[in-house]
Amino acid sequence: MRKRISAGAVVWLVFAAVFFLLPLFSTLLFSLKSNQTGNCCTLEGYGLIVHDGQFWKTLRVSFVLSLETIVVSLLLLIPTVYWVHLKLPRLRPVISFLALIPFVVPPIVLVVGLFEVFKDSPDWFYAKPYGFLVGAYVILAFPYVYFSLDAGFRSIDVHTLTEASQNLGATWPTTLVRVILPNVRVAALAGAFLTLAIVMGEYTIASLAQFNTFPIYIQYINETKSFPAAAVTLMSFGITWAAMLALLIVGRERPFQVGGAR
Amino acid sequence: MAYVELQGLRREFADVVALDGISLSLEEGEFVSFLGPSGCGKTTALRLVAGFDRPDAGRIVVDGKDMTRVPPNRRNMGMVFQAYSLFPNMTAERNIGFGLKIRGITGERRAQKIAELLELVGLERAAKRYPHQLSGGMQQRVALARALAIEPRVLLLDEPLSALDAKVRVQLREEIRRIQTRLGITTIYVTHDQEEALSISDRVAVLSQGHIEQIGTPSEIYGAPSTPFVAEFVGTMNRLEATVLDGERGEVDHGGVRLTVDAARGRRRGERVLVLVRPELLELSANGAGGENTLTGEVLTHTFLGPVTRLKVLGKDTELIADVSTAQSEALPVGVHVTARVPSTGTRLLTLESKEPGQDGQ
Amino acid sequence: MSNVSTLLDQPYRGDFKNSIQISLVTALLGGLLGFLIAYAAIREGTPKVLRTVLTTFSGVAANFAGIPLAAAFIATVGTIGIVTRFLAERGFDLYQHGFSLFSLRGIELVYLYFQIPLMILVIAPAIDGLRREWREAASNLGATPLQFWRHIGLPILTPSLLGAVVLLFGNSFSAYATAYGLTGGFIPLVPIRIGYFYSGDVLSNPHLAEALALGMFVVLGLMMAVYIPLQRISSRWVR
Numbered sequence: 001m002r003k004r005i006s007a008g009a010v011v012w013l014v015f016a017a018v019f020f021l022l023p024l025f026s027t028l029l030f031s032l033k034s035n036q037t038g039n040c041c042t043l044e045g046y047g048l049i050v051h052d053g054q055f056w057k058t059l060r061v062s063f064v065l066s067l068e069t070i071v072v073s074l075l076l077l078i079p080t081v082y083w084v085h086l087k088l089p090r091l092r093p094v095i096s097f098l099a100l101i102p103f104v105v106p107p108i109v110l111v112v113g114l115f116e117v118f119k120d121s122p123d124w125f126y127a128k129p130y131g132f133l134v135g136a137y138v139i140l141a142f143p144y145v146y147f148s149l150d151a152g153f154r155s156i157d158v159h160t161l162t163e164a165s166q167n168l169g170a171t172w173p174t175t176l177v178r179v180i181l182p183n184v185r186v187a188a189l190a191g192a193f194l195t196l197a198i199v200m201g202e203y204t205i206a207s208l209a210q211f212n213t214f215p216i217y218i219q220y221i222n223e224t225k226s227f228p229a230a231a232v233t234l235m236s237f238g239i240t241w242a243a244m245l246a247l248l249i250v251g252r253e254r255p256f257q258v259g260g261a262r
Numbered sequence: 263m264a265y266v267e268l269q270g271l272r273r274e275f276a277d278v279v280a281l282d283g284i285s286l287s288l289e290e291g292e293f294v295s296f297l298g299p300s301g302c303g304k305t306t307a308l309r310l311v312a313g314f315d316r317p318d319a320g321r322i323v324v325d326g327k328d329m330t331r332v333p334p335n336r337r338n339m340g341m342v343f344q345a346y347s348l349f350p351n352m353t354a355e356r357n358i359g360f361g362l363k364i365r366g367i368t369g370e371r372r373a374q375k376i377a378e379l380l381e382l383v384g385l386e387r388a389a390k391r392y393p394h395q396l397s398g399g400m401q402q403r404v405a406l407a408r409a410l411a412i413e414p415r416v417l418l419l420d421e422p423l424s425a426l427d428a429k430v431r432v433q434l435r436e437e438i439r440r441i442q443t444r445l446g447i448t449t450i451y452v453t454h455d456q457e458e459a460l461s462i463s464d465r466v467a468v469l470s471q472g473h474i475e476q477i478g479t480p481s482e483i484y485g486a487p488s489t490p491f492v493a494e495f496v497g498t499m500n501r502l503e504a505t506v507l508d509g510e511r512g513e514v515d516h517g518g519v520r521l522t523v524d525a526a527r528g529r530r531r532g533e534r535v536l537v538l539v540r541p542e543l544l545e546l547s548a549n550g551a552g553g554e555n556t557l558t559g560e561v562l563t564h565t566f567l568g569p570v571t572r573l574k575v576l577g578k579d580t581e582l583i584a585d586v587s588t589a590q591s592e593a594l595p596v597g598v599h600v601t602a603r604v605p606s607t608g609t610r611l612l613t614l615e616s617k618e619p620g621q622d623g624q
Numbered sequence: 625m626s627n628v629s630t631l632l633d634q635p636y637r638g639d640f641k642n643s644i645q646i647s648l649v650t651a652l653l654g655g656l657l658g659f660l661i662a663y664a665a666i667r668e669g670t671p672k673v674l675r676t677v678l679t680t681f682s683g684v685a686a687n688f689a690g691i692p693l694a695a696a697f698i699a700t701v702g703t704i705g706i707v708t709r710f711l712a713e714r715g716f717d718l719y720q721h722g723f724s725l726f727s728l729r730g731i732e733l734v735y736l737y738f739q740i741p742l743m744i745l746v747i748a749p750a751i752d753g754l755r756r757e758w759r760e761a762a763s764n765l766g767a768t769p770l771q772f773w774r775h776i777g778l779p780i781l782t783p784s785l786l787g788a789v790v791l792l793f794g795n796s797f798s799a800y801a802t803a804y805g806l807t808g809g810f811i812p813l814v815p816i817r818i819g820y821f822y823s824g825d826v827l828s829n830p831h832l833a834e835a836l837a838l839g840m841f842v843v844l845g846l847m848m849a850v851y852i853p854l855q856r857i858s859s860r861w862v863r
Contacts, residue, residue, distance in 0.1 A: 005669045012664035013674065015657075016740075020685065023693075023737065026700035026707060097852060100791070105798060105844065194683060203690045219691045233695040240684050314760055335763045347757040351779045360775070361765035405761075412765060 024237065030230035048228045049235070054217055062214035066199040069137040070192045073145045076138070078188065081149045082180055085158045096150070099143040110136060111208045133213075136205050141198050145191035152187020156180075197240045265290035265448050266311075266416055271320035273306055280306040282472035283320065291446040293439065295459035298469035299495065304452045305420055307469075311450060312418055313337050324415055340409030340447075341418045345425040347405055348393040354404045355380065355389040361412035379407040382441060399430040406438065410445065417442065417449040423458065431455075435462055456496050460484060468492050485540075490612055493538050500544065500582055502537040502604075503614065506530065512606070517578050521555050521604055525611035538610040541572065541585040545603040548594055556601045557582065561594055575600060644843070646728060647796035650735040654796075655789040657736070658743025665744075666751050679748065682741035697734045701725050735799065739792050746791060750784035787854040794847045 031046065049055050084091050102110070114136055161183065165175040181188075203215040218236060222229040264287035273281040281303045288294050296304035309315045311322055313334030322329045329337055348357050355376050362372045380386045383403040393401055402422050409417060419438070423431040439462040442449050453459050459466045460480040467477045468491070476488045487493035493501065504514035504521065512526040514537065523537060559577035571591035575582040582602055586594070594600055665675045700707050701718065702725050708718050724730055754777060762772040 005671070006667065009664035009667060009670050012660045013670075013678075016661045016664075016678070019740075020681065020737070022707070023696040023700045026705060027696045029706050030699035097848070100848070100851075105841075109798075109841070197684055201688065201690050201692060215691050218695070222691060222695050229695050230699045233692040233699075236692050237684075237688070237696075240688075245680075312760075312764060314763075333763075334760070335766050335768060337764075338766075339764065341761065341764045343757045343761060345757075346755055347761045349758055349761070349776050349780075351776065360762070360767075363775075364766040364771060408761075408765070 024234075027230045027234050027237075030227055031234050033227045033230075046228075046231045046235075048225070049221070049232050055232070058212055058214040058217040061212065062200050065133060065137065065213065066196045068134045069141055069199050070195050072134060072138050073141050073195060074188055074192065077142075077145050077149055077191075078181070078184070079176065081146065081153055082158070082176060085153045086162060092150075095146065099146045102139050102142050110139065111205050114139075115209075132209060133206065133211055136209075137195075137199050137202065140202065140205075141191075141195040144194040144198065148187045148191035148194065149184060152184040152190075155187075156183045193243045193246070196243045200236065200240060264288060265292075265325060266450075267321075267323040268307070268311070269321040269323065271307060271310055271317045271322070273303075273310060273315065273317050279472050281310070281317075284469075284472070284474050285320075286467060286474065286477065288448050288450070290448055293442055293449045293451065293462065293464045295451045295453060295463040295466045296469055297453060297456055297459040297466050297496075299454060301471075302469040303472040304454075304469050308418055308420055308450060308452050311416070312339055312341050338412065338414050339416045339418055340412060340414035342402065342405045342409050342420065342422045344421045345398070345401075348401055348408075350393050353390050353392055354385065354396065357393070357404055358408045358411050361408065365412065375411060379411055382410070383407045383437070398426045399434055402426065402434065403437075406441070410441075410447075414447065417447045419449070419451045421453055422451075424454075431458070438462070460496070468495065470495075486610060487538065488612075490536060490614075493536070493610070493612065498541055498583055500539040500541065500580075502539065502580060504535055504537050506533040506535060516557075517580070519557060522606050523555075523604070523609050523611065524607050525609055529611070534614040536612040536614055537604070538612065539604055540608075541583045542570075543605050543608050544582065544584040545605070546573065546575070546584050546586055546590075546594060546600050547603075548598055548600055553601070553603065555604045555606060557604065558599065558601050561596050561598050561600055564591060564596060575602060577602075640843075642728060643797055646732055646735065647793045649732050650739045650796045651789050651792040653732075654736050654739030654792050655743050655785065658740045658788075659747055659785065661740065662744040662747050663751055666748060668756070675748075678744060682744045685741035686738050686745060688738055693734060693737055697725060697730075697737070701730075701733075735796055739796060742795060743788055743792060746788040747781075747784060750781055750788075754780065783854045787851050790847050790851045790854070794844050797843060 032043070084095060114132070158180070161179055162175055165179045170179070201215055202213070203219060206213040206216055207219070214236065218229070218232050221232050266288040268284060268286045270283045270285055271281050272279075272283045284303070284307060286294075296307060298304050306315070310317050313329070313332065317330065320330075324337075324339075348354075349360065352360065358379055359372055359376045362368075362375060367375070376389075377386075380389055383406055385400060385403055385407070388396060388400060388404075393404070396404065405422070422438070423434055426434065435458055438451075451459070451463065460483065463480060465477060466480055466483050468475045468483060470491050476483060476492045478486070483492060484497050487496060487499070490501075493499045502516045502521075504516040506526055506529045507513040507515050507520065509527065509529045509531060511522065512524055513520055513522050514526050514535065515521075516537065521537070525537075526535070529535065557577050557580075559575040559582060562574040562576050562581075565572040565574075566588070567585075569588060570585045571588045573584045573586060573591060573594060575584060584602060661678070664670065665678045697705075699705055701723075702708065703719060705725075711718055725734070758776055758780075759772060762776055763769075767775070
């Protein structure tokens with residue numbers, strides 16, 4: 001289209017760019033500062049982190065947690081959202097409402113609540129982060145996964161696909177796995193990457209429940225050494241960004257936007 | 263002098279030429295349709311006139327004034343969009359009154375004008391309803407009333423009936439024409455439906471791939487198409503490829519059969535032409551009565567169209583389409599051999615290219 | 625129950641006041657800025673790629689809240705932050721002029737970093753719902769862009785805007801980690817206070833923690849009660 005970008009739009013987009021990029025840029029500069037002289041430019045902050053065993057350990061723990069959260073969330077939600085779209089459309093507003101609750105309830109309150117609920121669980125559930133924390137994170141990620149999946153299901157004609165599949169003789173599981181799943185792949189991936197971002201950055205619950213995850217490590221560095229803290233912050237940003245970019249690339253295979261104004 | 267003039271309008275998008283320098287004039291009060299398949303440029307042209315887009319070259323002149331650089335909200339043209347254009351947060355009457363409100367016309371005057379328009383489009387009782395409470399046809403009526411409220415110089419309609427049911431479409435198009443005639447507003451109507459264009463326009467401009475193939479009255483477009491595209495697009499037409507044998511006597515050779523058509527008079531020998539015959543002009547008979555100007559073939563299908571039945575006849579290398587009265591079609595069932603007589607008058611001829619070397623197909 | 629009435633005393637009342645103030649400011653300001661930025665990226669004329677970049681970034685930034693964000697802002701406008709230093713070298717001492725990253729104002733600034741992206745994500749579909757035909761029809765009927773927004777655009781967007789602001793309020797109210805990361809827990813906000821009680825600091829009193837949590841739920845419940853009807857209204861028009 002011949003229409004050129006309007007002046008007002010430029011103003012706001014530049015403002016956004018400055019506001020969002022400045023802290024990142026500052027963090028970068030900070031991270032390059034030497035601990036002794038307090039000036040640029042050295043990679044020793046990064047070196048410190050990379051050589052710290054705790055960095056790798058907590059990173060791995062958080063990564064595994066993310067994967068587990070993703071798997072559990074998708075296993076729970078894909079069939080559920082599918083069923084709701086197919087058979088129980090009236091339930092959608094109810095679930096949308098429920099999906100907003102974790103979004104807005106403070107993680108702290110969540111922890112309090114969860115401790116109450118899981119009071120009598122077996123020890124293994126508590127011992128490693130994997131049991132309890134995954135439960136909490138599934139709840140935290142629920143809104144993001146749900147809304148992504150919901151949008152994905154809305155953009156396909158669930159009824160027609162299901163009926164066509166059944167008409168050709170497929171059973172429910174087959175329909176779900178071979179017909180529906182490929183069509184909501186992008187939405188599921190979107191939800192997965194958002195979950196990754198959440199788990200990799202979640203501090204509150206992990207700290208109150210006293211587990212040692214990646215964000216806990218970052219805060220520890222934050223409180224003890226400022227310049228390396230900037231380095232590790234930037235790295236955590238970078239990891240999340242990489243996840244998002246991966247999503248973008250995968251998502252390119254299908255038109256991303258659901259059209260509104262043409 | 264013409265009331266609306268489009269002069270050499272050209273518009274390109276990336277690597278596609280949407281409009282290739284079209285020119286057209288409209289008299290005041292005239293109803294002109296832009297007819298063509300999707301992608302032909304008709305909507306692009308309309309949007310240029312409305313001001314939602316700027317031409318790469320060319321001018322738009324209305325009532326002697328050059329409108330090309332005037333922003334859309336100052337052109338004083340009323341536009342009816344294809345769908346979804348009513349403001350959802352306003353009732354029908356507030357939608358209609360919007361243009362008036364912007365112009366500072368308020369109170370009694372405005373209320374009166376709105377009432378007039380509601381009556382004009384037959385929606386007095388729907389005044390206080392919201393768009394989502396109105397049917398598609400009613401919404402378009404409100405859209406029309408809204409466009410007319412500002413007493414525009416030119417009325418523009420962009421396929422206003424495409425999104426509606428068939429029956430509503432026929433009804434509404436006649437109302438649009440009736441209203442337009444009564445108010446005498448110069449109108450440009452864009453559509454891909456040839457029946458629509460032919461039934462309500464003063465003139466029709468047939469577009470294809472960014473240029474105007476032909477402009478003429480509906481009967482000219484239908485009965486005397488001047489290019490193969492128009493012949494193909496408008497109505498159903500039998501197209502017989504032939505070579506001119508004798509230009510004095512109007513004889514052509516179609517697949518070994520000699521036909522005499524008046525339209526071939528004055529053509530040079532060897533010219534490759536297209537003989538165009540309307541289905542209703544082919545005379546069919548069951549017995550091999552031979553005779554002048556006949557083609558033979560076998561009846562393939564019958565398509566019942568009410569009073570008329572359309573027969574498809576398979577000839578030697580062409581398929582012919584003939585419309586016969588339903589009563590007559592009973593005597594010509596599928597499988598029967600028939601002869602089809604090509605009338606010598608009433609057919610058209612279009613040039614394909616010439617067999618003689620060194621000449622351009624013109 | 626006596627725990628609940630304790631809520632109305634200081635210092636808890638102060639906590640609620642602070643939390644509500646921060647949430648209100650960041651919700652309104654974040655809502656306004658987020659809307660303007662989202663619209664700038666989506667409107668006609670802006671290259672589509674900018675919208676994709678913005679949406680992707682917002683997806684990350686909205687979750688960036690927490691420790692890393694605090695660290696990033698410390699690096700920017702903390703006492704020895706890059707921008708602070710930059711301004712100092714040019715003769716302008718930020719902290720002398722009353723600004724402090726470790727105050728309520730500072731927290732508001734930092735919160736905006738995830739409030740604005742959240743707003744962008746939430747309001748983008750609503751902006752998409754503004755059909756091009758409405759804009760064009762309004763223009764065709766003589767309206768200037770301002771008139772369009774006044775009579776059509778804003779009225780249609782208002783339920784979505786309000787709903788989004790309410791969501792932003794809730795989001796801010798329940799934020800914990802960022803404030804904690806900035807101040808090490810020394811700022812009087814409700815979530816922080818709950819954190820104290822819970823992790824066994826000072827006055828270990830889980831019941832008070834629960835009462836505080838109840839207080840938060842009430843605030844949030846009110847918020848939801850406003851949000852749901854707004855959503856229903858806004859979806860009515862964008863059919």
